[in-house]
Amino acid sequence: MTLPWSPVIWLDVFGSAIIMILALLCCRRAWGLTAKREGDTFRYYLYLLTLTFSFFAISRSVGHLVKQLLLLQGMGSLWQLIAPFSGSINTAAFITVFAFSLYFYRSYRVHLELEAHKNRLEELVVRRTAALAEKNAELAEALAEVKTLSGFLPICASCKKIRDDDGYWNQLEGYIRDHAGVEFSHSICPDCSAKLYPELHREEGKKNQ
Amino acid sequence: MGRGKIRSGRFCLTALLLPFLLPLLLTTPAWAVQTHGGAEGLVSHQIGHLLLFSAMVILLIRQRRFKMRGAGWHYFRVFLWLIILWNILTFTGHWLREGVEMDRFVRSNTHITAFRVEGLYDLIFYLTRLEHLLLVPAFFCLLIAVKRWDTAS
Numbered sequence: 497m498t499l500p501w502s503p504v505i506w507l508d509v510f511g512s513a514i515i516m517i518l519a520l521l522c523c524r525r526a527w528g529l530t531a532k533r534e535g536d537t538f539r540y541y542l543y544l545l546t547l548t549f550s551f552f553a554i555s556r557s558v559g560h561l562v563k564q565l566l567l568l569q570g571m572g573s574l575w576q577l578i579a580p581f582s583g584s585i586n587t588a589a590f591i592t593v594f595a596f597s598l599y600f601y602r603s604y605r606v607h608l609e610l611e612a613h614k615n616r617l618e619e620l621v622v623r624r625t626a627a628l629a630e631k632n633a634e635l636a637e638a639l640a641e642v643k644t645l646s647g648f649l650p651i652c653a654s655c656k657k658i659r660d661d662d663g664y665w666n667q668l669e670g671y672i673r674d675h676a677g678v679e680f681s682h683s684i685c686p687d688c689s690a691k692l693y694p695e696l697h698r699e700e701g702k703k704n705q
Numbered sequence: 706m707g708r709g710k711i712r713s714g715r716f717c718l719t720a721l722l723l724p725f726l727l728p729l730l731l732t733t734p735a736w737a738v739q740t741h742g743g744a745e746g747l748v749s750h751q752i753g754h755l756l757l758f759s760a761m762v763i764l765l766i767r768q769r770r771f772k773m774r775g776a777g778w779h780y781f782r783v784f785l786w787l788i789i790l791w792n793i794l795t796f797t798g799h800w801l802r803e804g805v806e807m808d809r810f811v812r813s814n815t816h817i818t819a820f821r822v823e824g825l826y827d828l829i830f831y832l833t834r835l836e837h838l839l840l841v842p843a844f845f846c847l848l849i850a851v852k853r854w855d856t857a858s
Contacts, residue, residue: 522844580746590754590756597761601767
């Protein structure tokens with residue numbers, strides 16, 4: 497049985513050309529993959545792995561195309577000179593792919609650990625942000641109360657009651673206790689004591705004389 | 706320490722080393738550097754194929770271990786399997802090429818026009834020459850895999 501050799505040649509030429517185009521498209525896509533998330537180590541690894549596959553494909557395709565071109569031109573002797581270099585580059589590409597494949601495990605493990613750390617940090621940030629927001633609300637409320645006391649207070653000129661925001665008149669002590677957290681202990685000053693208990697002051701005056 | 710003592714020390718050292726150094730200067734080239742001709746090129750290339758085969762197997766095992774089932778990984782696995790098959794095919798083809806009789810190639814001037822198949826050996830060799838039927842789909846799958854990874858991001 498005799499089989500035609502032309503399918504071998506045409507498949508070699510067109511196959512090599514198509515593979516070269518596909519490998520270049522892979523490189524372009526892989527670059528886009530890593531450019532979207534620059535800090536992602538595993539995406540960068542996948543980009544490099546795709547590059548090594550593309551290096552293998554392109555080096556091989558170029559060799560095959562040059563070979564067919566030279567053989568068609570009747571320059572077989574020139575191909576004999578080039579062939580060892582082409583084959584060696586191809587072998588080097590195999591070794592490069594092998595070397596990169598060894599790092600798949602480590603690279604993915606590092607990626608998973610980094611993702612776990614990142615997720616923990618994000619959770620922590622969410623929790624801390626919520627706590628800060630709560631604290632901020634408390635501080636804002638306290639500040640509002642401080643502002644109430646530091647602003648103008650409508651006070652009765654006679655009985656000294658204070659009018660609040662709702663229009664109610666409150667005892668001075670009660671108002672300040674509610675808005676400033678101050679507790680009062682009741683006592684009598686000397687002037688009021690003299691007014692309220694004059695007999696007591698008269699006795700004390702005699703003793704002093 | 707005086708200069709005279711230093712000089713006499715150097716002299717003694719040279720006198721001691723000279724019997725060992727002199728033969729190195731007087732020898733003819735031994736051509737000890739290993740050559741890489743002949744079948745070594747084929748052997749090293751075949752080792753390269755074995756390494757590539759191992760790389761594909763490693764990647765498949767790692768993927769299975771990490772249960773990577775997201776977008777693109779299915780196509781990447783198909784790519785790896787196709788490269789494994791291509792590897793086996795070309796590895797076989799390289800070995801068979803060494804044993805193919807030259808009269809099997811029908812030539813017109815210097816160009817090969819046909820191949821005479823006179824047994825299973827010849828037929829397998831002919832089929833190994835059609836390796837691109839595996840390699841083109843393989844790289845097509847790789848492109849889809851990378852595209853899916855990109856789209857998923």
